Amino acid sequence: MEFDVKFIPFSRYGSYLVFSHISGSDKIKEGLYLRSIHGGDDDMKIIFRLELIKEGEAIPFQEIASPTLLRLESVHGYAEICICEPDIVRVKGKGVGLRLTMDCKAYDYAISVDDRRWEINNASNEIKFMLTSIKGRLSVNAPWRINRSECIIADFTPNDNDEFECAIEEFVVNWKKNSYEESFESCHSKVEKEYMSWLNNTLETGEKYKNARELASYITWSCVVSPKGKITRPAMYMSKNWMTNIWSWDNCFNAMALAKNNPKLAWDQIMIFVDNQDESGTFPDFINDKFALWNFCKPPIQGWVLKWIMERTDFIKKQHVEEIYKPLVKWTEWWFKYRDSDNDGILQYNHGNDSGWDNSTVFHEGVPVESPDLTSFLIIQMELLSEFALILNKTEEHKKWKEKANITLDKLLKHSWDGKRFVAFKSGTHKRINSDSLLLFIPIILGNRLPNNIIKSLVDGLKDNRRFLTEYGLATESISSDYYIPNGYWRGPIWAPSTMIIVDSLKKIGEKQFAKEIAQRYCSMILKNGMAENFNALTGEGLCDTAFTWTSSVFLILANEYC
Template sequence: MNFDLNVVPFSRRGTFLAISELPEAGERQEGLYLRTVRGGDDKFGEAFLIELLDKHGQFIPYEAQASPSLLRLDTDSAPVYAEVCMTDAHTVRFRTKGCGLRLTFRTSAYDYAYEHSVGNWEVNSFTHECRFMLISLTGKLQMEVPWDKIKSSRIVAEFSPEEGTDSVEFAVQEFRTVWEPCESWAPWEQAAGAVREEFDAWLNASLTVPERWQAGRELAAYITWSCLVPDEGCLTRPAMYMSKNWMTNIWSWDHCFNAMALVRNNPKLAWDQFMIFFDRQNESGLIPDFINDKYELWNCNKPPIHGWTLAWMMQRTDFIKESHLREVYGPLCRWTNWWFYYRDHDGDGIPQYNHGNDSGWDNSTAFNNGIPVESPDLATFLILQIEVLAEIAGLLGLTDESAAWRRLGEETLERMLRHFWKGGRFIACRSGTHEVSEGDSLLLFVPILLGKRLPQHILQSLLEGLRDESRFLTPNGWATESVKSPYYTPDGYWRGPIWAPSTMLLVEGAAAAGDIELAREVSHRFCSMLDKSGMAENFDALTGEGLRDRAFTWTSSVFLILGHEYTT
């Protein structure tokens, strides 16, 4: 498998490092960059520009060929090339044939470089909050690091072959505090082969899909494998970032879909993905909107899909034991109660979203008339979460608590139907005034997750809407805003494009309602689109073109889940 570095970064499991082709922007020139994704998506993190050099020090054009374990830079002058391999979480190995290689670091703040020891130069990057050691293994290293009062004004490292040879080997190691020299370096073939074996093992453990989508499966497996970062800083467990392009965080509903894709074959890692936000839970019960290694964001949050997720996972693994249920029960209780206590300002028993971001559907037309908004999807998630809490309480012998949760679930379902089912459809409305929102959003079909808990006439109406090929159902799946709506926009984020989470939720909803044929048909359309267009953040509903960030883990995870669950 090869992939385009303009779209999918070259990286590996357990590292904050990545290599990408980047366009010209500001002072940055177009080219191939070694990056770090530390610090979240408020930093882009380009560290070193990578260039091939001829024997006169002139740039040699190349074409990048990236695979999961090896990045090869081929030139028109065979056998002149370079290879790059990320051999562990902190090390990038380089070797060249018939050429040299230059790394250029654009400095700012107090960035500097100095010779640490013979053949080893430390680059201390205040900008990236880490350090890099440039380690010459074979060949010559020439550094250009002019000093400018408090920093190096530029840092240029040129690695070139020794006289009479035609190759170079060197490494770049990332570290934060103290660098420990490597006692010995494995031969290149051995080091690269170990990475290839590691990815192959991950691929083999990934969910199977029909043969026609094997290219998509390999890409999805690579993206999920390569987006894992270590448990450092605010990250209490190994974490699967949404991407190593721009969305270099984990959000508090995205992580659920990644956990679901892992639970059958990698349940320990799946549990880590599911629990990581509860590790950072506020005493009020709130969990943060997103986390990265450096900080958490508390300005908004995401919907409580965690009970639904946990129930789904429990049905598919024997890994989740009593100890896991005891670990999650208290945090899930607090998260559920938070919505009823802190997000029901008009006291009608129907919790609200204070902003579109809180729903995950940031700019959905459900929020057209202003905020806060009461929406039936939120009530649905809470009902499902309450039911799971009732089940867990029963399994833990908490009989009274189990009964109390069941009563709350029944009451919430009754209130939800009275509150939102109007004129043969579900509506969203302003909290307090209950002014009905404009638009025709797919968000209002999420209650189908309740399946047979809903009256038959409501289920039938929801299914008819989801089957309507002139409204939501396109050749590629469900648009997030009806294609007939005046608010529909092809690249309108949640006002038209197809998304993985909405697809996953509603496929499961169609199945819960008893329409397995619809669930399979939409899964087939969606997976076919992804196999063709890649694992983008979202997709043009009519053309299937990938939009925004195009190497997204939750898209990859949903592809694997639906391809395995509904099309095999």
Template sequence: MFDIKKVPFSRYGSYMVISPIHGIDENHLYLRNVRNGDNDLGEVFRIEVLANNQVVPYRTVLNPTVLRLEADKGFADFIMSEEKVLQIRSQGVGIRLTGITGAYDYAVPANDNRFEVNHSKQEIRYMLTPIKGELLMDAPFQEQRCLKIVADFLPDLVSLKMECAIEEFFTIWHERQYMEFSKAQELVRLEFQNWLNHSLECESKWINGRTLASYITWSCVVQPEGLLTRPAMYMSKNWMTNIWSWDHCFNALALSKKQPQLAWDQFMTFFEHQDETGMLPDFLNNRFALWNFTKPPIHGWTLKQLMENREFVTRERLQEVYEPLCKWTEWWFEYRDDDQDGIPQYNHGNDSGWDNSTIFHQGTPVESPDLSSFLILQIEVLAEIADELGKKDEAFEWAAKSKDLLNRLISHFWKQDRFTAVKSGNHSSIESESLVLYIPIILGKRLPESIRKVLAGGLVNEFLTQFGLATEKPTSPYFREDGYWRGPIWAPTTLLLYHGLEESGETEIAQEVAQRFCNMANQAGMAENYHALTGESLRDPAFTWTSSVFLLLAHALMK
């Protein structure tokens, strides 16, 4: 069972969610629509339990396929039988849905005692259908809208049972029958069980974490709609209701072994919206893409791992991704190298993914060794793909560029036995004790052994807490307990550094980092990030890239 105050109730393919409104109203549950990005929490109806025509308190019991609201007089079960259908069955109690309405929202009666609710504010309609019991609607109309919309689904007076359905639609609702509740519930249970069976295995001590991580990833997939032409895994259905252009890579990796087609969908979704210059948007949802920022080029690092499954990542798929990946790589050198020194820069912390890292506290643009490290690997992968596709001259050029950038990385950033970030232009060093400066360890044995040893030792001695790798050294004056990228432990950086340590031959350290992270996530849940000194969850408490990294690391530790 999960905590509904942390983990939203939804299902694969659906934009419908039941959860509290975090930071606004955490004492009630709401039916929400998560189509419109993270600037809108998507409240549609507040959900309450009725007994004897009075609102009564209830307790929640949430498992992956059914949400139960328990009151003293009875209970109500909620299932999402289809992507656009919520079905409710109750015994002894009724359910009240109170519309969270705007300027033009209204309800109108339809056939068979149904009501259509046109939720203009959320740009979607809902058909409310009583199946057993009755529907009482209080929706007085005035001028252009209903002053309120309150739908009471009440049990019949004989059996004290109630059943109803709430279905989303955009234009015209088509007459239909809904599946019998118990049958629908079983089908949803089997669907989730199939997903769970296709999630990465782990040791039995982390089985609760595996179930939670699997539920979060399953329930956060939305069906293709609008800009999303493939099934897409949102980062969360709490409030981070978008896909960011490096988050999707970690989700693709966790899916790649057991669900390779869905993994490829996650990986390719941003390249379908690539700008003609080669830039990828910062984030996507069904409605829009944000172009104010982008995210770091970890796509080559990701693709290299996806390519381990060559039965799926075929020559045709490499042809599909090659040109977009070339353009994405070249974008950094053409549009993010203002001083033309061959070392690309970040113009904002958001472009790095480490939004407020201390490497940015003296302003931008900043040349940082993590960016060059990602590009070295990405260019190397491009050389490999070009060679396989018979583009021998391009393969030679990419290989040479990767080696040149590696030499530039070391000469440009390695100073006094440590990597440092510098201001673009004058190349003055930036005072920082951020974990981001250790990302070059992902280059593994491409780096000299002396550098690898310093990096591995620094990770263990300066950043590794009881729970994992802090993103700012805990003794740093800039360390903050809930400081986003200035202290808390994050899943993606943990996975990157785990792989780097493995590639550097530091297997024992890598496994210790993974063990601590998995223990923490199994205990605290799949949060956006974690308190580095206590291991408690911080920010969004049900995040997909954390779930994916947990599954990847827990599975790797089985070997």
């Protein structure tokens, strides 16, 4: 499989190093760059611009990327790049040399270590690099200016056999001596075996989706980063383009796709937020290696996800229940304690970001908002807590959670069902919000707990091709709405999580054919337009981040179960 690094970064499992082709702008030349994704998505964190050189001059080249090798090819020769270890890049070339250019900022500098090594202190990105010439020569131009290098230009040039090899190694404090005795070919072979093991462990799909499966496999494999700082376990980031964090509901869909064949890593995706849980019970909005963000949270989807996993695998044993029970209790109680300002038993979002549907029209009249999806998720979660309490012989807690789930369901139906549809209200005033968002259909997860007339109304609304159902799946805002925007984030485009939740819910209420139809439309769109963050509901065009893990994970699940 080959892919375009303009859209899909070249990286590997465990690494914070990423190669991307970045389009030109006023601030940056177009070209191929090595980036660091430490510290999240506040900027692109560019380290080096890469160029092939011949006789000291930059020459044109073509980028050819596969899961384990990035080849830079010119009419004069080539260079091949392999991230052999998460923090070590190996490069070999013939007929050409390789130039690395760093545009220095405050305190960035380079010093010579010996006749074949230079240390680069990239202080502006809080990381260091050791450049080592393994074969050929290394020359560095790093003119000093007061307290930093003006720029750093490192040229790896060929030997008398017109070949060069080099290493680019990331480190934080002290570089550990490395002789690089292992050949480039041997290093690449090891990475290839690692990747093939992941691919072979990826959910199976039909032959029709073979190429899409491998793309999804590569994206999910390459987006895992190693434990570091706040990242307490191997974490599947949402992307290595620019969504370079792990968010606390995106992670759940990735866990679902991993559950069958990679259960330990699936569990890690859920438990990484437990490791970072606040004493009040809430989970952070997202985490990266340097910090957790607490300005927002995400919906309490964990109960629904855990039930989904338990229906398909048996890896969640009593010890897992013991590990997750108290954190899940604290997370559930947090909503009732901190997100019910008017004390009516109907929980509120204080911002669209808390729902995961950041700019949905459910929030366009202001916040806080009592949206029925939130209460629905909590009903499912309380039911699961009731089941978990029974497993742990907590009889009274079993009864408590079961009763609270039933009471909350009754309140939801009285409060949020208007006789024809679920509606959202401003918390406190209970002013009805005018919205035709797919978010208001998420209570379908309650399935047969709902009266038949409500189920029928929800299904009829989803089947209406004047509102949500398109050739490619379910739009997140009615296409007939005045607020529908083709590239409007949660105001129109098709998304993986909403598709997954509704497809699964339809299947459970007996709408198997309709569930299959939506799943197949979604997978056909993916086959044509890749693993983007979201998609134009009317054209299927991929939008926003073009290499997203939850898109990949949901595709794998739906193609495995419905196609």
